Amino acid sequence: EPEVTQTPSHQVTQMGQEVILRCVPISNHLYFYWYRQILGQKVEFLVSFYNNEISEKSEIFDDQFSVERPDGSNFTLKIRSTKLEDSAMYFCASSDWTSGYEQYFGPGTRLTVT
Amino acid sequence: AQTVTQSQPEMSVQEAETVTLSCTYDTSESNYYLFWYKQPPSRQMILVIRQEAYKQQNATENRFSVNFQKAAKSFSLKISDSQLGDTAMYFCAFMKHTYAGGTSYGKLTFGQGTILTVHP
Numbered sequence: 692e693p694e695v696t697q698t699p700s701h702q703v704t705q706m707g708q709e710v711i712l713r714c715v716p717i718s719n720h721l722y723f724y725w726y727r728q729i730l731g732q733k734v735e736f737l738v739s740f741y742n743n744e745i746s747e748k749s750e751i752f753d754d755q756f757s758v759e760r761p762d763g764s765n766f767t768l769k770i771r772s773t774k775l776e777d778s779a780m781y782f783c784a785s786s787d788w789t790s791g792y793e794q795y796f797g798p799g800t801r802l803t804v805t
Numbered sequence: 806a807q808t809v810t811q812s813q814p815e816m817s818v819q820e821a822e823t824v825t826l827s828c829t830y831d832t833s834e835s836n837y838y839l840f841w842y843k844q845p846p847s848r849q850m851i852l853v854i855r856q857e858a859y860k861q862q863n864a865t866e867n868r869f870s871v872n873f874q875k876a877a878k879s880f881s882l883k884i885s886d887s888q889l890g891d892t893a894m895y896f897c898a899f900m901k902h903t904y905a906g907g908t909s910y911g912k913l914t915f916g917q918g919t920i921l922t923v924h925p
Contacts, residue, residue: 722910724912732917733896733917733918734850734896734915735915736912736913736914739910747912749912782850786910792911793852794852794913796842796849796851799848799850
């Protein structure tokens with residue numbers, strides 16, 4: 692069964708460094724999302740991406756964040772200058788054109804900012 | 806803005822018994838979707854069940870069923886014949902109906918989650 696993959700599974704970085712989290716959505720999917728979950732808290736929406744542009748973003752998704760679909764298969768989340776409070780689990784999700792409401796989640800990338 | 810509330814931080818149940826997890830939401834939208842996601846210790850998010858707001862019939866998926874009360878804005882999950890593998894965090898989620906590209910899509914708004922433990 693096709694699945695969303697994410698790399699790396701765990702990323703440790705120092706405060707102020709840039710990180711890129713990578714996702715490979717399911718191949719025929721058209722809608723892409725990033726969510727994050729701070730340990731012990733609920734899952735929060737960051738951004739949605741459709742037709743090569745951001746369709747919606749949350750207040751969390753400030754100028755430090757950006758997304759890109761560079762090559763038609765990868766979907767990346769970049770954090771330009773990480774802060775301690777960016778430490779969280781980051782989930783990528785995708786959905787297809789027939790049932791866009793059904794989002795398939797990747798296994799997540801655990802980001803630790805020290 | 807939509808809000809989703811899960812008032813039960815933790816629940817426990819004996820194997821083979823039935824348990825109900827509660828969820829309420831607040832929205833001014835009339836057309837939306839509701840979901841239950843399961844997050845086991847691996848932290849992978851797994852879709853359990855989906856309900857379209859325009860459908861009066863409650864959704865069922867094998868041992869999982871929902872009680873959707875649109876007027877009360879309530880969406881509870883019933884797990885029958887609980888199994889040890891059901892032990893996980895369960896999240897209720899809301900999605901506004903946004904139509905583009907031939908289907909509905911949009912951000913999920915999650916509740917705080919309920920930790921369910923199934924005891925042998």
